[in-house]
Amino acid sequence: MSERTKPLPDETGRTPRPAPRKVIPIAQEAEGTPLFEARRKIQPRSIAGRFARWRWALVWLTQLFFYGVPWLQIHGRQALLFDLEQRRFYIFGWLLYPQDFIYLAVLLIVSALALFLFTTVAGRLWCGFSCPQTVYTEIFMWVERRLEGDRSARLRLDASGWGLEKLARRGGKHALWLLIALWTGLSFVGYFVPIRSLLPEVLAFTGPWQIFWVLFYALATYGNAGFLREQVCKHMCPYARFQSAMFDRDTLIVTYDAARGEARGPRPKGLDHRAQGLGECIDCTLCVQVCPAGIDIRDGLQYECIGCGLCIDACNSVMDRMHYPRGLIRLSTQNGMARGWRQGELVRRILRPRVLVYGAALAAISTAMAASLALRTPLKLDVVRDRSTLSRIVGGGQIENIYRIQIGNATERDQRYTLSAAGIEGLRVASDTEVEVGAAQDRWVVVRLQAPYGAAQPGSHGVEITAAAVGEAGLVQQAHTTFLVPR
Numbered sequence: 001m002s003e004r005t006k007p008l009p010d011e012t013g014r015t016p017r018p019a020p021r022k023v024i025p026i027a028q029e030a031e032g033t034p035l036f037e038a039r040r041k042i043q044p045r046s047i048a049g050r051f052a053r054w055r056w057a058l059v060w061l062t063q064l065f066f067y068g069v070p071w072l073q074i075h076g077r078q079a080l081l082f083d084l085e086q087r088r089f090y091i092f093g094w095l096l097y098p099q100d101f102i103y104l105a106v107l108l109i110v111s112a113l114a115l116f117l118f119t120t121v122a123g124r125l126w127c128g129f130s131c132p133q134t135v136y137t138e139i140f141m142w143v144e145r146r147l148e149g150d151r152s153a154r155l156r157l158d159a160s161g162w163g164l165e166k167l168a169r170r171g172g173k174h175a176l177w178l179l180i181a182l183w184t185g186l187s188f189v190g191y192f193v194p195i196r197s198l199l200p201e202v203l204a205f206t207g208p209w210q211i212f213w214v215l216f217y218a219l220a221t222y223g224n225a226g227f228l229r230e231q232v233c234k235h236m237c238p239y240a241r242f243q244s245a246m247f248d249r250d251t252l253i254v255t256y257d258a259a260r261g262e263a264r265g266p267r268p269k270g271l272d273h274r275a276q277g278l279g280e281c282i283d284c285t286l287c288v289q290v291c292p293a294g295i296d297i298r299d300g301l302q303y304e305c306i307g308c309g310l311c312i313d314a315c316n317s318v319m320d321r322m323h324y325p326r327g328l329i330r331l332s333t334q335n336g337m338a339r340g341w342r343q344g345e346l347v348r349r350i351l352r353p354r355v356l357v358y359g360a361a362l363a364a365i366s367t368a369m370a371a372s373l374a375l376r377t378p379l380k381l382d383v384v385r386d387r388s389t390l391s392r393i394v395g396g397g398q399i400e401n402i403y404r405i406q407i408g409n410a411t412e413r414d415q416r417y418t419l420s421a422a423g424i425e426g427l428r429v430a431s432d433t434e435v436e437v438g439a440a441q442d443r444w445v446v447v448r449l450q451a452p453y454g455a456a457q458p459g460s461h462g463v464e465i466t467a468a469a470v471g472e473a474g475l476v477q478q479a480h481t482t483f484l485v486p487r
């Protein structure tokens with residue numbers, strides 16, 4: 001006798017279906033009923049599979065980077081540090097100043113273009129796998145599962161009254177969530193304040209601003225990953241809203257093959273379901289139970305879907321048990337579903353005009369930025385005229401102008417620079433011609449330029465001041481300024 005397939009177990013033994021949305025009549029709204037739908041708490045069921053493994057791989061990858069990088073040192077200094085107080089950015093051996101803001105702006109453009117490119121090709125890859133909201137929610141849900149059990153145990157715990165066990169489980173969960181959130185806050189602030197001094201400061205309750213920002217970010221992590229979860233994606237994230245503009249009919253999305261799945265319904269295992277007029281969906285709702293967004297992908301593409309693929313893992317496990325081919329829910333495209341394309345055709349459609357434009361722009365801007373960074377001279381020179389002494393005639397019949405110059409040594413070594421000037425015949429540096437600047441330091445110096453009387457007509461003349469590192473050929477920077485000759 002064939003075994004009758006039951007809907008996959010839930011805590012009550014019944015087939016759980018998503019709760020129907022409550023429709024509020026307009027008349028009721030007028031009487032003061034809230035205008036928005038009350039939130040249904042989602043308790044996703046855990047599932048194993050290819051997409052679940054990818055999600056965890058991305059959790060490890062992103063978090064090893066995020067938590068680990070602030071502790072890395074290069075040349076005895078934090079490898080990645082955006083030191084806002086000193087206005088210096090240390091990026092893996094590069095030292096950038098606020099004047100190099102252009103690189104940060106270009107980096108943001110490159111990141112945005114990369115996001116557009118990947119979204120156009122593969123839909124919500126970022127949302128489902130790498131977004132901090134997804135990653136921390138996954139970590140927090142892992143803690144929740146360890147302490148409160150999987151979906152049905154958690155639903156039972158939700159429904160039960162407060163007792164010692166519930167108190168211990170809930171308390172332990174929140175204590176661990178808070179620890180993770182605090183460490184996350186500390187790591188985040190550690191990208192802006194040297195983390196090796198930040199940790200003792202925070203532990204000793206000194207440095208009120210540092211503590212404020214650690215707590216602020218910790219609270220945001222605790223609230224977003226512990227409580228708000230899918231609400232952040234649905235209602236707070238702007239990217240979730242505008243990314244549909246990047247979708248086209250060839251973008252990969254998570255889809256339910258309705259032609260294959262319908263008519264849905266339970267059936268005995270091994271039954272010739274076609275003969276009974278049934279499709280391959282056994283209506284077990286496992287795909288709904290695992291969904292972190294709490295939606296039913298069988299209702300079609302929905303903006304709440306973050307493309308995590310867990311429903312694919314869930315449905316594939318059901319298909320395996322039923323001895324049906326996998327892929328009732330799968331990654332495909334709207335064109336692919338409508339025209340029954342196979343994987344080869346889907347891959348060929350990746351190289352379409354929109355993708356090529358994004359790809360070309362991304363490659364061009366990334367190459368230009370890399371070349372500019374590689375050719376950049378790690379020496380800054382800024383010249384400011386001394387406004388109090390515009391121009392004067394000094395001993396020896398020389399005309400003198402005074403300047404303040406800032407020399408920024410963007411190398412990791414102490415440097416000695418020689419100063420020279422050109423632009424008027426006989427123009428020379430009359431103050432010290434050598435200046436020492438420590439590694440990754442700035443120094444302001446006063447420079448006096450003198451030119452022989454009569455070497456130039458009265459008025460303003462453009463001149464160049466040059467700083468050249470001693471013993472480092474090519475480490476030279478010039479700055480343009482004006483030299484005033486009095487009447």
Ligand code: SF4
Nearest residue numbers: 281282284285287315
């Ligand atoms: S689509 Fe798959 S997982 Fe979802 S209800 Fe149907 S058979 Fe179950």
Ligand code: SF4
Nearest residue numbers: 291305306308309311
């Ligand atoms: S419908 Fe599927 S892919 Fe979309 S969020 Fe839910 S589980 Fe993830």
